[in-house]
Amino acid sequence: MRFDLLKILLVDDNHHMRILLSEILRAIDVKHIYEAADGAEALQVLRREDIDIVMTDLAMQPLDGIDFCRLVRNSPDSPNPMVPIIMITGHSTLRRIGEARDVGANEFLAKPITARGIIHRITEIVEHPRPFIRTPDYFGPDRRRRNDPNYRGPKRREGEAGVMVD
Numbered sequence: 001m002r003f004d005l006l007k008i009l010l011v012d013d014n015h016h017m018r019i020l021l022s023e024i025l026r027a028i029d030v031k032h033i034y035e036a037a038d039g040a041e042a043l044q045v046l047r048r049e050d051i052d053i054v055m056t057d058l059a060m061q062p063l064d065g066i067d068f069c070r071l072v073r074n075s076p077d078s079p080n081p082m083v084p085i086i087m088i089t090g091h092s093t094l095r096r097i098g099e100a101r102d103v104g105a106n107e108f109l110a111k112p113i114t115a116r117g118i119i120h121r122i123t124e125i126v127e128h129p130r131p132f133i134r135t136p137d138y139f140g141p142d143r144r145r146r147n148d149p150n151y152r153g154p155k156r157r158e159g160e161a162g163v164m165v166d
Contacts, residue, residue, distance in 0.1 A: 001122075001123060001126060001127070003025075003028045003029045003030045003122070004029045004030065004031050006030055006032065006052045006053060006122070006126075007032040007034070007049060007050060007051050007052045007053075008025060008030055008032065008033055008034070008051070008052065008053045008054075008055060008122075009034045009035070009036065009042060009045055009046065009049070009051045009053070009054045009055070010022065010025075010033065010034070010035050010036070010055050010056075011035075011036045011037075011038070011039060011041075011042040011054060011055065011056035011057060011060070011065070011068065012037070012056070012057040012060065012088070013037050013038050013057065013060040013061060014057070015037075017057065018035050018037075020113070021055060021113070021118075022035070024113070024115045024118055025118070027115065028115065028118075028119060034049055034051065037060075038060050038061065038062060038063050038068075039056070039060060039063030039064065039065065039067060039068030039071070040062065040063045042054065042056065042068060043068070043071065043072070043079070046072070046078075046079040046080055046083065047079045050080075051080065051083055052083070052084070053083070053084045053085075053086065053122060053125060054072070054083055054084070054085045054086070055085075055086045055088060055109075055118075056068055056069070056085060056086070056087060056088065057088050057089065058087050058088065058089035058091065058096060058100065059089060059090075059091065065087055065088075065089070065100070065105075066099055066100065066103050069085050069087065069100070069103045069104055069105055070103045070104070072085065072104070073103065073104035073139050073140050074104075074139055081139065082132055084106045084107075084125040084129070084141075085104065085105045085106050085107075086105070086106060086107045086108070086109055086121050086122075086125070087100040087105040087107070087108050087109070088108075088109045088110075088111065088113065089108075089109075089110065089111065090110070090111040090112075092108070092110035092111075101143055102138070102143075103140070104138070104139060104140025104141065105140075106124075106125055106130070106140075106141045107121040107124060107125060109121050129141075130142045
C-alpha cells in the first residue's frame with residue numbers, strides 16, 4: 001500500500017496524542033498529516049483540504065468525536081460526508097463502540113494505540129471499503145461486516161428501505 005499518498009487528518013484535544021499519532025504515521029511513510037485540536041477545527045480543515053482519512057478521538061471538548069462524526073456525515077454543508085473516519089478512544093466499552101458505529105465511524109481503535117493497530121485500520125479502509133448506506137435514521141458505511149448470501153432474515157440488504165450510495 002502507498003501510505004505516502006494518503007492525506008490524514010488527526011483530531012485530538014491532547015497535543016501529545018497528536019504527536020504520537022503523527023510519529024507513527026511518519027514511520028509508515030505518511031507524508032501529508034494535518035492536525036486539529038477539536039471537531040470544530042477539524043471541520044475547517046476538511047473544508048480547506050481534500051482529506052483521505054480522519055482519525056479522531058472520541059472524548060474532546062467542545063465538540064467530541066461522536067458529534068464531529070455526526071456533523072461530517074449528516075450536515076447539509078459537510079465538506080466530505082463520505083470521508084473514512086477512524087474513532088480512537090480509551091473508553092472501549094460496547095456502548096461507546098456502538099455509539100461510534102451508529103454515527104458513521106468506519107473503524108474503531110482502542111487506546112493504547114499501536115503502529116500495528118493503526119496500519120490494520122488504515123489498510124481495512126483502503127483495501128476493503130464498505131459501501132455507504134442511507135436510511136431515514138442513518139448515513140454512513142454499512143455497519144455489517146459480512147455479506148452472507150444465505151441470510152434470509154428480516155433485515156436483508158436487498159429490498160430494504162436503505163439505499164446503497166457510491
